[in-house]
Amino acid sequence: MAKSDDTEIEMRVNEIVSLIIQGEPKRNIVQGCSQKWNVSERQIYTYYSRANEYFKECAKLDRDTELGKAYNQYVDLYKMAKDKKDYNGARQILKDLLETFGYKVNRTELTGKDGTPLIKQVIKFGDKEIEF
Structure with a gap:
């Protein structure tokens, strides 16, 4: 041979x-x-x-490099979704992006005095929470 x-x-x-x-x-x-x-x-x-x-x-991945790539891939996907007027898709992409970087979006349905639902959105930034 x-x-x-x-x-x-x-x-x-x-x-x-x-x-x-x-x-x-x-x-x-x-x-x-x-x-x-x-x-x-x-x-x-x-x-x-x-x-x-x-x-x-x-x-053997470099965490910062991989997060940078992931961020840019999400941005590209978001732009494509917006260009196609796929706003639900764009919203989901943003949610996934936030979760990838450690931010969690929680939605809780509450009702007001008149019984109609109120939407409370909470975004966690590390130890902090922002409600709106």
Whole structure:
């Protein structure tokens, strides 16, 4: 068997990453890829280990970066909803955005003296609550 070049190895590791993501059992991956690429099962275990290293790297997230991305994704979704005049969707997106950043919107229905419902909205900012 000829030695694989770096590009081919990377393609094989990426394929194993995809199979793992799809939920394929490890044994099936090892046997199937060994036959497909005509390499030893031991070599497939090496590729499998590299795929696991990829997953470990993916898990190393920078909280501020990820929150920044999430914020901008919510802003884009909000703009799209408003452009389509989907105001319920826009409202839900804003609510989800607030919850993502730790702000909770609670709605409580109260009734006034005349029995008609009053809406009280509470927004929590950390330890503080704002009612309106």
